[in-house]
Amino acid sequence: MKLIIPMAGRGTRLRPHTHVTPKPLLPVLGITIVERIVRTFVNLVPHKITDAVFVLGDFPAEVQEKLTEMCTKMGIDSEFGFQKEALGTAHAVYCAAEHLDGELIVIFADTLFYTHEPLNTEADIVAYVKQVTDPRRFGVVARDEEGRVTELIEKPNHDRFKEALIGIYYIKNGAQFRDTIAHMMENKLVGTRGEYEVTDALDMMMKAGAALETASVTDWLDCGTLSALAETTQFILDREGNQLFGDLINTTIIEPVYVGPGVTIRDSVIGPYTSIESGAEVNGSVVKHSIIFSNAEVADVVMDRSFIGHSAVIKQSAFSANIGDHTVIEYLTKPSTGVHKPPTGATS
Structure with a gap:
């Protein structure tokens, strides 16, 4: 069984944090979005996942290296396709055409989810769904009076x-799916948005006799915008709890908090609902409801509901902000922030 994972999008709604890092490689509590997705299916499906096929855009070679390393760690072969222009979800999948055979799971890599339902691999097609109050913003499953899709x-x-x-x-039949998309593209059968859509390909397969079933998810977590990423981080912190791997010196932790490996925090108050990724350093600061990405440096700062990019440096300030990768912000005159360092021994 293969995972087909289109991830060629630029993640514009998560900028500036996706200028350097593709959206699916952003971490959520130390684990990238795409790795969380792959782990879910390694644990969920009854058959072994043999290959993960990633459809990439114009990304640096480092992206392939990271994805290959991730797959090797889980005992999965990694393969790659490339999408040079965005022509729709089905077109993105078809960019991995040479790998579209046998059993497939197609995953668009900006969504995390939880489910209690086992995958029925006897079905022709299984679509994962979530009950929503207002369906008009989404693709939906239509059923007849007897409940059939x-x-x-x-x-x-x-x-x-x-x-x-x-x-x-x-x-179940990846070759039929591939051939259906090829037929759509050869005949320019685009959807209402003028693009080649996976949902249209699946509709055509149903009209040709394939039966589609659904599997419900209990939680559907969007990672496509900064606010959504913050909400997802909060949800997973509630679910997974405190995780403290770094060095905490004279620091108070207000749960739940994630502190990654190689992080150093001194004389600070951290949390609640804060994630500090590997290699970051925080000194003399108050940080809550925020995400600090890897190798960032924060000193003498009060921050709330903020995002600090990879290797950014922020010193002497009080704010709520979205700071991109490799940014440096320093104040020549230290502002009055009212920050009081926690007393010695107030660590947790």
Whole structure:
């Protein structure tokens, strides 16, 4: 069984943090978004995942190296396709055409989820869904009066059907799926957005006799915007709890907090709902409801609901901000922040 993971998008809604790092490689509590997705399916499916096929955009070679390393760690072979222009979800999948055979799981890598339902690999197609109040922003599953799936509808103008498609599909016959997309592209069968859509390809397969079932998820976590990433981080902190791997010196932790390996924190108050990624350093600061990415340096700062990019340096300030990778911000005159260093011994 293969995982097909299109991830060629530039992640513009997460900028400036995706100028250097592709969105699926952003970490959530020390584990990248894409690795969390792959781990989910390694643990969920009854058959062994043999290959993970990543469809990439114009990314540096380092991205392939990181993905290969991730797969090797889980005993999976890594393969790559490349999408040079964005022509839709089906087009993105077809950029890995040479790998589209046998059993497939197609995953669009900006969504994390949890489910209690086992995957039914006897089905022709399984679409993962989540009940929503307002389905008009999503693709949805339409059913007849007997509950059978009849079609997939992109962004309906009514709220009759409330099972939203979360962008994850099991497909038993990968070759049929590949050939269906090829037929769409050869005949320019685009959807309402003028693009080649996976949902349209699956509709065509159903019309050709394939049966589609659904699997429900209990939680559907978006990582596509900064606010969504913050909410997802908070949700997973609640679920996984405190994780403290770094060095905490004269520091107070207000749970839940993630502190990654190689992090050093001195004379600070951290939390709640804060994630500090590997190699970062925090001194004399108060940090809450924030994400500090790897190797950043924060000193004499009070921050709330902020994002500090990889290798950014922030000193002497009080703010709520979104600071990109490799940024340096220093104040020549230290502002009055009202920060009081915790008393000696107030560590946890």
